[in-house]
Protein backbone atom coordinates (compact mmCIF):
# COMPACT_ATOMS: atom_id res chain seq x y z
CA UNK A 1 0.00 0.00 0.00
CA UNK A 2 1.41 3.37 -0.99
CA UNK A 3 1.86 5.84 1.84
CA UNK A 4 -0.67 8.65 1.94
CA UNK A 5 1.27 11.84 1.23
CA UNK A 6 -0.12 14.87 2.91
CA UNK A 7 1.08 18.29 1.89
CA UNK A 8 1.25 20.64 4.79
CA UNK A 9 -0.45 23.93 3.97
CA UNK A 10 1.29 26.78 5.73
CA UNK A 11 -0.68 30.01 5.48
CA UNK A 12 1.53 32.77 4.04
CA UNK A 13 2.05 35.59 6.52
CA UNK A 14 2.07 39.01 4.87
CA UNK A 15 5.20 40.91 5.78
CA UNK A 16 3.78 43.87 7.66
CA UNK A 17 6.01 46.75 8.67
CA UNK A 18 5.31 49.02 11.65
CA UNK A 19 3.23 52.06 10.76
CA UNK A 20 5.14 55.33 10.81
CA UNK A 21 4.71 58.42 8.68
CA UNK A 22 7.24 57.40 6.02
CA UNK A 23 6.07 53.78 5.57
CA UNK A 24 2.50 55.11 5.45
CA UNK A 25 3.47 57.59 2.70
CA UNK A 26 5.36 54.89 0.82
CA UNK A 27 2.24 52.70 0.86
CA UNK A 28 -0.06 55.61 -0.08
CA UNK A 29 2.24 56.41 -3.03
CA UNK A 30 0.94 53.12 -4.49
CA UNK A 31 -2.63 54.41 -4.67
CA UNK A 32 -3.03 56.09 -8.04
CA UNK A 33 -5.08 59.27 -7.82
CA UNK A 34 -6.41 62.04 -10.02
CA UNK A 35 -4.58 65.36 -9.71
CA UNK A 36 -6.60 68.46 -8.89
CA UNK A 37 -5.86 72.15 -8.58
CA UNK A 38 -8.17 73.43 -5.84
CA UNK A 39 -8.84 77.17 -6.06
CA UNK A 40 -10.65 79.68 -3.89
CA UNK A 41 -11.53 83.38 -3.95
CA UNK A 42 -13.54 85.72 -1.71
CA UNK A 43 -13.01 87.92 1.35
CA UNK A 44 -9.77 86.04 2.21
CA UNK A 45 -8.33 86.58 -1.29
CA UNK A 46 -7.46 84.25 -4.18
CA UNK A 47 -5.42 81.12 -3.61
CA UNK A 48 -4.86 77.64 -4.98
CA UNK A 49 -3.12 74.36 -4.15
CA UNK A 50 -2.65 70.93 -5.71
CA UNK A 51 -4.58 68.08 -4.07
CA UNK A 52 -4.80 64.36 -4.72
CA UNK A 53 -6.88 63.79 -1.57
CA UNK A 54 -10.28 64.40 -3.21
CA UNK A 55 -13.17 61.94 -3.10
CA UNK A 56 -16.89 61.76 -3.87
CA UNK A 57 -19.05 61.44 -0.72
CA UNK A 58 -22.67 61.36 -1.90
CA UNK A 59 -24.67 62.41 -4.99
CA UNK A 60 -27.62 63.66 -2.92
CA UNK A 61 -26.81 66.44 -2.30
CA UNK A 62 -23.79 66.26 -4.64
CA UNK A 63 -20.91 66.38 -2.17
CA UNK A 64 -17.18 65.76 -2.36
CA UNK A 65 -14.39 65.99 0.17
CA UNK A 66 -10.97 67.59 0.03
CA UNK A 67 -8.22 67.02 2.63
CA UNK A 68 -6.21 70.19 3.25
CA UNK A 69 -3.11 70.43 5.41
CA UNK A 70 -3.67 73.11 8.07
CA UNK A 71 0.02 74.06 7.72
CA UNK A 72 -0.60 75.11 4.10
CA UNK A 73 -0.73 78.82 3.26
CA UNK A 74 -4.15 78.11 1.69
CA UNK A 75 -5.75 76.98 4.94
CA UNK A 76 -6.75 80.32 6.51
CA UNK A 77 -7.89 81.64 3.12
CA UNK A 78 -10.13 78.65 2.40
CA UNK A 79 -11.64 79.03 5.89
CA UNK A 80 -12.35 82.72 5.23
CA UNK A 81 -13.86 82.18 1.76
CA UNK A 82 -15.87 79.00 2.45
CA UNK A 83 -15.92 78.26 -1.31
CA UNK A 84 -13.59 76.33 -3.58
CA UNK A 85 -13.39 74.84 -7.06
CA UNK A 86 -11.84 71.41 -7.66
CA UNK A 87 -10.23 71.55 -11.12
CA UNK A 88 -9.32 68.00 -12.15
CA UNK A 89 -6.30 68.16 -14.46
CA UNK A 90 -6.16 66.69 -17.96
CA UNK A 91 -3.12 64.97 -19.47
CA UNK A 92 -0.44 67.55 -20.26
CA UNK A 93 -1.28 69.83 -17.34
CA UNK A 94 1.34 68.52 -14.89
CA UNK A 95 3.17 71.87 -14.96
CA UNK A 96 0.08 73.34 -13.26
CA UNK A 97 0.21 70.57 -10.66
CA UNK A 98 3.85 71.37 -9.80
CA UNK A 99 3.14 75.11 -9.77
CA UNK A 100 0.20 74.81 -7.33
CA UNK A 101 1.97 72.04 -5.43
CA UNK A 102 4.38 74.55 -3.94
CA UNK A 103 7.01 75.07 -6.64
CA UNK A 104 5.79 78.63 -7.26
CA UNK A 105 4.83 81.21 -4.57
CA UNK A 106 1.05 81.62 -4.09
CA UNK A 107 0.96 85.11 -5.65
CA UNK A 108 2.38 83.82 -8.97
CA UNK A 109 0.47 80.55 -9.31
CA UNK A 110 -2.37 81.90 -11.48
CA UNK A 111 0.06 83.38 -14.06
CA UNK A 112 -0.18 80.08 -15.96
CA UNK A 113 -3.50 78.67 -17.23
CA UNK A 114 -6.72 80.46 -18.21
CA UNK A 115 -9.13 81.12 -15.37
CA UNK A 116 -12.65 82.47 -15.04
CA UNK A 117 -14.81 82.85 -11.92
CA UNK A 118 -17.40 80.15 -11.31
CA UNK A 119 -20.81 80.55 -9.64
CA UNK A 120 -19.12 80.81 -6.23
CA UNK A 121 -16.38 83.16 -7.46
CA UNK A 122 -13.69 80.47 -7.17
CA UNK A 123 -11.43 80.30 -10.27
CA UNK A 124 -12.40 77.66 -12.84
CA UNK A 125 -9.57 76.35 -15.06
CA UNK A 126 -10.37 76.39 -18.78
CA UNK A 127 -9.33 73.08 -20.37
CA UNK A 128 -9.59 71.06 -17.15
CA UNK A 129 -10.82 67.47 -17.36
CA UNK A 130 -13.68 68.41 -15.01
CA UNK A 131 -14.46 71.25 -12.60
CA UNK A 132 -16.53 71.12 -9.42
CA UNK A 133 -17.54 74.54 -8.09
CA UNK A 134 -18.40 74.15 -4.40
CA UNK A 135 -19.59 75.76 -1.20
CA UNK A 136 -17.90 74.27 1.86
CA UNK A 137 -20.58 72.80 4.13
CA UNK A 138 -18.39 71.48 6.92
CA UNK A 139 -14.77 71.41 8.17
CA UNK A 140 -13.65 68.39 10.21
CA UNK A 141 -10.18 68.38 11.84
CA UNK A 142 -8.27 65.08 11.58
CA UNK A 143 -4.62 65.08 12.64
CA UNK A 144 -2.65 67.58 10.55
CA UNK A 145 -5.46 68.06 8.03
CA UNK A 146 -8.95 69.51 7.69
CA UNK A 147 -11.46 67.40 5.81
CA UNK A 148 -13.61 69.82 3.82
CA UNK A 149 -17.08 68.56 2.93
CA UNK A 150 -18.10 70.54 -0.13
CA UNK A 151 -21.51 70.85 -1.77
CA UNK A 152 -21.14 71.03 -5.54
CA UNK A 153 -23.14 73.91 -7.07
CA UNK A 154 -21.64 74.01 -10.57
CA UNK A 155 -19.94 71.58 -12.95
CA UNK A 156 -17.56 72.13 -15.87
CA UNK A 157 -16.82 69.56 -18.58
CA UNK A 158 -15.16 70.62 -21.82
CA UNK A 159 -15.02 67.11 -23.23
CA UNK A 160 -11.33 66.28 -22.61
CA UNK A 161 -10.76 62.52 -22.78
CA UNK A 162 -7.28 62.09 -21.29
CA UNK A 163 -6.77 62.34 -17.56
CA UNK A 164 -3.69 62.86 -15.41
CA UNK A 165 -2.86 60.33 -12.71
CA UNK A 166 -0.38 60.65 -9.86
CA UNK A 167 1.12 57.22 -9.13
CA UNK A 168 4.40 56.21 -7.43
CA UNK A 169 5.32 59.92 -7.13
CA UNK A 170 5.08 60.49 -10.89
CA UNK A 171 2.54 61.72 -13.44
CA UNK A 172 0.92 59.43 -15.98
CA UNK A 173 -1.52 60.21 -18.79
CA UNK A 174 -4.62 58.02 -18.77
CA UNK A 175 -6.59 57.62 -21.97
CA UNK A 176 -10.35 57.04 -21.70
CA UNK A 177 -12.29 54.64 -23.91
CA UNK A 178 -13.51 56.17 -27.16
CA UNK A 179 -16.86 57.91 -26.65
CA UNK A 180 -18.30 56.45 -29.91
Ligand SMILES: NC(=O)C1=CN([C@@H]2O[C@H](COP(=O)(O)OP(=O)(O)OC[C@H]3O[C@@H](n4cnc5c(N)ncnc54)[C@H](O)[C@@H]3O)[C@@H](O)[C@H]2O)C=CC1
Nearest residue numbers: 024025026028029031051052053067068069101144145169
Ligand atom coordinates in the same frame (compact mmCIF):
# COMPACT_ATOMS: atom_id res chain seq x y z
N1 LIG B 1 -2.79 64.51 1.35
C1 LIG B 1 -1.74 65.32 1.31
O1 LIG B 1 -1.60 66.22 2.11
C2 LIG B 1 -0.71 65.13 0.26
C3 LIG B 1 0.43 65.88 0.30
N2 LIG B 1 1.38 65.73 -0.63
C4 LIG B 1 2.59 66.55 -0.48
O2 LIG B 1 3.21 66.80 -1.74
C5 LIG B 1 4.62 66.65 -1.66
C6 LIG B 1 5.13 65.60 -2.63
O3 LIG B 1 4.53 64.36 -2.33
P1 LIG B 1 5.02 62.98 -2.96
O4 LIG B 1 6.05 63.25 -4.01
O5 LIG B 1 3.83 62.20 -3.37
O6 LIG B 1 5.82 62.23 -1.83
P2 LIG B 1 5.39 61.81 -0.38
O7 LIG B 1 6.25 60.69 -0.01
O8 LIG B 1 5.43 63.01 0.50
O9 LIG B 1 3.87 61.29 -0.49
C7 LIG B 1 3.50 59.98 -0.90
C8 LIG B 1 2.01 59.83 -0.66
O10 LIG B 1 1.76 59.94 0.73
C9 LIG B 1 0.56 60.66 0.98
N3 LIG B 1 0.90 61.88 1.73
C10 LIG B 1 2.02 62.64 1.57
N4 LIG B 1 2.03 63.61 2.47
C11 LIG B 1 0.90 63.47 3.19
C12 LIG B 1 0.36 64.19 4.28
N5 LIG B 1 0.98 65.24 4.82
N6 LIG B 1 -0.83 63.78 4.76
C13 LIG B 1 -1.47 62.72 4.25
N7 LIG B 1 -1.00 62.00 3.23
C14 LIG B 1 0.17 62.38 2.71
C15 LIG B 1 -0.03 60.96 -0.38
O11 LIG B 1 -0.94 59.93 -0.71
C16 LIG B 1 1.17 60.92 -1.29
O12 LIG B 1 0.86 60.61 -2.63
C17 LIG B 1 4.92 66.33 -0.21
O13 LIG B 1 5.23 67.53 0.44
C18 LIG B 1 3.62 65.77 0.32
O14 LIG B 1 3.46 65.98 1.72
C19 LIG B 1 1.25 64.86 -1.67
C20 LIG B 1 0.13 64.12 -1.81
C21 LIG B 1 -0.97 64.20 -0.86
Ligand SMILES: Cc1cc2nc3c(=O)[nH]c(=O)nc-3n(C[C@H](O)[C@H](O)[C@H](O)COP(=O)(O)O)c2cc1C
Nearest residue numbers: 049050051052053067068069072073100101102166
Ligand atom coordinates in the same frame (compact mmCIF):
# COMPACT_ATOMS: atom_id res chain seq x y z
C1 LIG C 1 0.62 65.63 -6.52
C2 LIG C 1 0.39 66.43 -5.26
C3 LIG C 1 -0.72 66.17 -4.48
C4 LIG C 1 -0.96 66.90 -3.31
N1 LIG C 1 -2.08 66.64 -2.58
C5 LIG C 1 -2.35 67.37 -1.49
C6 LIG C 1 -3.56 67.16 -0.78
O1 LIG C 1 -4.40 66.34 -1.13
N2 LIG C 1 -3.79 67.92 0.33
C7 LIG C 1 -2.88 68.87 0.75
O2 LIG C 1 -3.13 69.54 1.77
N3 LIG C 1 -1.73 69.09 0.09
C8 LIG C 1 -1.46 68.37 -1.03
N4 LIG C 1 -0.32 68.60 -1.73
C9 LIG C 1 0.61 69.62 -1.25
C10 LIG C 1 0.10 71.03 -1.56
O3 LIG C 1 -0.21 71.19 -2.92
C11 LIG C 1 1.22 71.97 -1.15
O4 LIG C 1 1.49 71.77 0.22
C12 LIG C 1 0.85 73.37 -1.26
O5 LIG C 1 0.56 73.77 -2.56
C13 LIG C 1 2.02 74.20 -0.76
O6 LIG C 1 1.50 75.45 -0.62
P1 LIG C 1 2.14 76.52 0.32
O7 LIG C 1 3.60 76.52 0.01
O8 LIG C 1 1.45 77.73 -0.18
O9 LIG C 1 1.78 76.16 1.71
C14 LIG C 1 -0.05 67.90 -2.91
C15 LIG C 1 1.09 68.17 -3.70
C16 LIG C 1 1.30 67.45 -4.86
C17 LIG C 1 2.50 67.78 -5.72
